[in-house]
Amino acid sequence: MLPDNRTNPILVQLTRGPMVESLHRGRAVAVGADGAVLGAWGDVKALVYPRSANKAMQALPLVETGAADAFGLGSEELALACASHGGEPMHTDRVSAWLARLGLTAGDLECGTHTPYHPPTADAMLRRGEAPTPLHNNCSGKHAGMLTTALHRGETIRGYVSYQHRVQQRILGTIEQVTAQDLTRAPWGTDGCSIPTIGLPLEALAFGMARMADPQDLPPARADAATRLLDAWGRHPELVGGTDTFDTGFMRALSGRILCKAGAEGVCVAVIPDQGIAVAVKIDDGAGRAAGPAMAHVLRRLDLVTAAEWTGLEELAHPAIRNRAGAKVGGLSAGF
Amino acid sequence: MLPDNRTNPILVQLTRGPMVESLHRGRAVAVGADGAVLGAWGDVKALVYPRSANKAMQALPLVETGAADAFGLGSEELALACASHGGEPMHTDRVSAWLARLGLTAGDLECGTHTPYHPPTADAMLRRGEAPTPLHNNCSGKHAGMLTTALHRGETIRGYVSYQHRVQQRILGTIEQVTAQDLTRAPWGTDGCSIPTIGLPLEALAFGMARMADPQDLPPARADAATRLLDAWGRHPELVGGTDTFDTGFMRALSGRILCKAGAEGVCVAVIPDQGIAVAVKIDDGAGRAAGPAMAHVLRRLDLVTAAEWTGLEELAHPAIRNRAGAKVGGLSAGF
Numbered sequence: 001m002l003p004d005n006r007t008n009p010i011l012v013q014l015t016r017g018p019m020v021e022s023l024h025r026g027r028a029v030a031v032g033a034d035g036a037v038l039g040a041w042g043d044v045k046a047l048v049y050p051r052s053a054n055k056a057m058q059a060l061p062l063v064e065t066g067a068a069d070a071f072g073l074g075s076e077e078l079a080l081a082c083a084s085h086g087g088e089p090m091h092t093d094r095v096s097a098w099l100a101r102l103g104l105t106a107g108d109l110e111c112g113t114h115t116p117y118h119p120p121t122a123d124a125m126l127r128r129g130e131a132p133t134p135l136h137n138n139c140s141g142k143h144a145g146m147l148t149t150a151l152h153r154g155e156t157i158r159g160y161v162s163y164q165h166r167v168q169q170r171i172l173g174t175i176e177q178v179t180a181q182d183l184t185r186a187p188w189g190t191d192g193c194s195i196p197t198i199g200l201p202l203e204a205l206a207f208g209m210a211r212m213a214d215p216q217d218l219p220p221a222r223a224d225a226a227t228r229l230l231d232a233w234g235r236h237p238e239l240v241g242g243t244d245t246f247d248t249g250f251m252r253a254l255s256g257r258i259l260c261k262a263g264a265e266g267v268c269v270a271v272i273p274d275q276g277i278a279v280a281v282k283i284d285d286g287a288g289r290a291a292g293p294a295m296a297h298v299l300r301r302l303d304l305v306t307a308a309e310w311t312g313l314e315e316l317a318h319p320a321i322r323n324r325a326g327a328k329v330g331g332l333s334a335g336f
Numbered sequence: 337m338l339p340d341n342r343t344n345p346i347l348v349q350l351t352r353g354p355m356v357e358s359l360h361r362g363r364a365v366a367v368g369a370d371g372a373v374l375g376a377w378g379d380v381k382a383l384v385y386p387r388s389a390n391k392a393m394q395a396l397p398l399v400e401t402g403a404a405d406a407f408g409l410g411s412e413e414l415a416l417a418c419a420s421h422g423g424e425p426m427h428t429d430r431v432s433a434w435l436a437r438l439g440l441t442a443g444d445l446e447c448g449t450h451t452p453y454h455p456p457t458a459d460a461m462l463r464r465g466e467a468p469t470p471l472h473n474n475c476s477g478k479h480a481g482m483l484t485t486a487l488h489r490g491e492t493i494r495g496y497v498s499y500q501h502r503v504q505q506r507i508l509g510t511i512e513q514v515t516a517q518d519l520t521r522a523p524w525g526t527d528g529c530s531i532p533t534i535g536l537p538l539e540a541l542a543f544g545m546a547r548m549a550d551p552q553d554l555p556p557a558r559a560d561a562a563t564r565l566l567d568a569w570g571r572h573p574e575l576v577g578g579t580d581t582f583d584t585g586f587m588r589a590l591s592g593r594i595l596c597k598a599g600a601e602g603v604c605v606a607v608i609p610d611q612g613i614a615v616a617v618k619i620d621d622g623a624g625r626a627a628g629p630a631m632a633h634v635l636r637r638l639d640l641v642t643a644a645e646w647t648g649l650e651e652l653a654h655p656a657i658r659n660r661a662g663a664k665v666g667g668l669s670a671g672f
Contacts, residue, residue, distance in 0.1 A: 005359060006342050014601070014622060017525030019535050021385050022601050022622030023341060025361075049357055112660025126462045137660060189353030190665035199355050265350070265358050285621035286350060286358030324448025324473060329526035 086242025087116025422578025423452025550612025
């Protein structure tokens with residue numbers, strides 16, 4: 001792919017004083033479960049690595065293989081399987097208990113380790129002299145899900161993150177079917193948590209999420225899995241994101257009517273289960289600060305949120321830029 | 337200003353696996369002290385907020401008013417006046433001693449407070465239960481310099497950060513003269529540290545820095561101040577940046593032959609004192625990760641660094657993207 005984004009519109013801009021200081025081009029597309037494109041900005045046929053934005057899709061095999069039921073997982077675990085969580089105790093305690101139920105420990109997670117995303121949790125750990133473990137990795141729930149599937153299917157768990165492992169091949173096949181793409185030769189890269197992230201047209205990412213919302217054309221076991229995962233996602237916004245995250249704040253503001261999930265490098269998806277519609281956004285430059293606001297503005301522009309709902313989203317759609325003294329000196333707004 | 341960056345080239349791109357995942361458009365210009373443009377990418381007449389990239393220009397009054405000499409400041413303090421430092425003890429101890437010499441304390445700094453940029457310093461403070469003070473603000477040296485000038489000129493120090501204060505008006509006039517711009521009606525915003533940041537054409541920012549490098553057309557006191565500031569900047573790269581920062585690593589790799597300074601929102605300037613040349617870069621989307629590598633590639637493209645020097649810059653010019661397990665899974669490279 002030769003990169004060029006000249007035709008992608010400015011989705012978000014940063015204004016300081018009277019002047020636009022920085023701008024974020026990007027692309028966005030809203031798709032129905034029947035494949036109808038309800039709105040598109042920029043080159044939505046070009047590929048995107050979904051990163052963490054399609055975790056719910058990656059979690060489908062966990063439910064549809066029967067693994068989740070075999071190990072008695074509830075909606076909290078399913079939400080964590082779809083999560084990029086803050087590494088807060090509410091997240092790590094649950095993943096830890098889940099692993100114990102599998103007879104496994106944090107040492108079996110191959111996601112790597114990072115400081116919790118939730119700053120107060122990270123600070124408290126430092127004060128106590130505690131080092132982060134793989135449980136604190138924002139992807140630990142997704143990985144617990146992959147281990148659950150592997151155990152249930154009697155597969156080796158070691159190396160479950162590699163492209164060739166049955167766990168990842170099963171996920172790849174699921175994404176192929178749900179997005180209706182031939183991904184045999186699709187480019188893939190290694191995600192931050194060491195699993196493959198598959199290059200998909202942005203439109204196909206939205207289409208796949210829309211089909212999860214209205215799964216009537218999916219095989220029955222997959223349709224049931226999709227419905228259970230989306231239900232868990234909307235029921236536990238604080239487990240899918242965390243305290244003071246965009247995703248959790250967004251879903252709470254809409255009382256769970258629209259689901260939202262960020263991915264690294266400026267990706268975001270939103271799913272409207274009641275309407276069988278999904279929206280995918282990719283900021284060209286990978287800026288996380290722009291992806292959520294861009295999503296909010298796209299939803300508003302397409303009348304997918306009501307005027308009343310928009311009031312609750314205003315602050316998330318227009319984040320303030322503050323100086324070190326706390327005064328507002330600028331802000332992000334829609335550029336299109 | 338209507339924002340549009342369609343004609344600005346892709347300066348830096350992020351590749352993961354076989355695919356370009358994100359890209360950073362931007363503009364860059366190299367200018368000589370005589371105003372000759374040696375190379376330009378994108379719309380270099382459009383405005384930019386220099387943010388911290390022109391701190392050496394903002395420090396000119398400190399030296400040329402005689403304030404620095406009156407308070408016996410040496411090259412370390414002058415370097416700190418040009419710095420965005422890491423808040424490490426080597427920085428805060430010196431700024432603290434400087435303020436004491438003025439009969440002032442950290443409480444007189446109006447830059448606001450933030451956690452030190454240098455992670456090990458921030459972590460150590462948390463472990464000790466210490467809260468950051470304005471001394472840890474990356475701009476504390478610049479602000480100590482402004483307080484020094486105000487005291488020397490017998491001006492009220494309270495409110496020295498405001499656009500109307502003599503300290504800021506003096507800096508504005510200096511920037512006008514050095515960059516040869518009429519800035520009376522120039523747009524300005526409030527910087528992170530609460531002082532004004534003035535909108536300048538990118539080319540004028542580079543021109544002003546080039547004239548500081550070869551100041552023969554500046555008034556004698558200003559020329560002398562410029563030479564002393566650039567000397568201090570190159571002599572103490574660890575005070576201008578800090579441990580493991582791009583600027584410090586860059587200047588060390590070139591043994592101080594080229595000076596380098598980042599500014600927030602993807603700004604970077606480089607100054608070559610021996611040649612009277614300066615380069616300014618602005619990444620359209622404000623990405624700090626792209627500004628330094630873009631600068632390195634621009635310097636190489638214009639043969640302003642030698643092949644031998646380039647070897648020392650290779651790693652800084654091509655930062656690796658690693659997963660949480662530490663493996664290289666992608667990288668940044670030139671996009672032009």
